[in-house]
Amino acid sequence: MPRLVSHPDEVIVLKRRFGQGATKIDRYIELDGYAAVQKAIAQGAEAMPGWIIDIMKASGLRGRGGAGFPTGLKWSFVPKTSAKPKYVLVNGDESEPGTCKDHVLFREDPHAVIEGAMIAGLAIGAKMGFIYLRGEYRYLLNIMERAVADAYARGFLGKNIFGSGIDFDIITQTGAGAYEVGEESALMESLEGKRGVPRIRPPFPAVVGLYGGPTIINNAETIANVPHILLMGGEAYARLGTERNGGTRLFGISGHVERPGVYELPMGYPLRKAIYEVAGGIRDGKQLKAVVPGGASCPVLRADEIDIGLDFDQLAKAGSMLGSGGIVVLDETVSIVEFALRTIQFYQHESCGWCIPCREGTDWIKKTLTRVYEGGGARKDIDTVQYIAENMMGRTFCPFGDAAAMPTLGFVKKFRKEFEEYIEGKKAGTPVMTKEHDLVEIL
């Protein structure tokens, strides 16, 4: 289990109840728990949905799963009336390598996820919510199930919640090991008891989603922010961050830093400070080589590119992404060739196989990089890798193809010289994988 960490530069919104025993419902209530949902209900059935969505829009909250879509806007796409039931789906399938923030959230504040899902349901007129955790998080499912049972026992869930006349139920479950299921349409397939392959869009889930009904799908961290935002006000939350990037965010800093951990920092916080101050700098006095700023699918930044603020727009401008907020720090000992290979091994393993450019592209890149890594590479292999990756982009049902292609392109473009030198026999860094590590499993 990840240990709790703190730093004076943190701005605490979401972590407010962490380490406070808030898994217990009484303690959660003491700490303003279930106050936000009651505040929403107090607006009256007529005004409530608009009131919630306006606050969410004003908050500038953008999806914490990776894509950074404005939450209030997403909710406003759900049609007011629908022949089919509407649903709220909380995505806790956290699987992006380098990301463990929802892990800490589920463990420390499960009721915030429940309360956020209830509010989302009230905003769009859904009567049922699902909280889907990754299969590896069984102990967290147990915590969530306990919290849900406690909320039912108090009458907070079920029929006529808080005297509103509205019913709301929550179902929790886990997946069974599949990165792709973190993608929203694959997640719905999985929840319907199928293979987790993506659906073509449009129609978008807000119109045709789970069981064909209008559905909003939000990352667990996004949802857990909702009660806090309702209590503090949308504008107050927005002011904590930067323009169009409201609030704070959980950043999981891992890799070669002195103090790895999940820190809550305001949006726009300088990446350099996050690495050198918050996370204590590079381990063992080594030099920084590169940073993967938002989980494995985000293009790498070189050490000279870290004077940048951590928000969606600044990272996009720099040619990368803020992604899931998983900052992976690489020191000078890392072989980029090896790191790139390990990254594509992951995507090759996890590609669901539905779209040919992704299924074949990840396999082809993996084979080519394996050949380079094992010393049999030629210069043209670097061009081949780049060519394949460029041709995967935008040619798949879901963003997985891009998620595999983008980091690959980042490595070969930004560290081309290192690849060339590697091929010529001058290998930078200290490799940690050896041949017997199933590298050639599929060759």
Place this chain on the structure above:
Amino acid sequence: MSTIANSIFSPELAARFDKLAARYPVKRSALIPMLLYAQDEVGYVSEAVIHEVAQRLDLIDLEVRSVLSYYSMLRTKPAGKYNMQVCTNISCMLRGGYEILDHCKKRLGIENKQTTPDGQFSLEEVECIGDCCSAPAMQVNYEFHNELTPAKVDEILNEYAAKDGK
């Protein structure tokens, strides 16, 4: 009372499955949780498990097989009593994940995806398990262990071995 006569599952699990199938708007949604819980009890997803789960959800066996083959945590062969799942994905790799995997291989005398002859331990190199900020990490069945060193792995292995010996 279970809806299935002669269930292969314990009465507790059979009762749980009855509830699971009923709670979703569409029964089939219970498929993945059912396969996981069945695997927890039986040790793996056997032919008999596939058949009964299919029956419970009004599916044909093939549909269950199709879903089963997609998810990496579901297995059709038994694993060791304690399944060591060592993460070597990027955050763990940077902090010694491969060293931990190597150490497990040496200590257990088995390779990746193998089981010790006594059936006690199996070893699996896995992708990111979501404990990146405390890397390197592994799971033994569903339990997380992190900030691993070879010495810490030895302690953990001894603890599980002792549990088994009692």
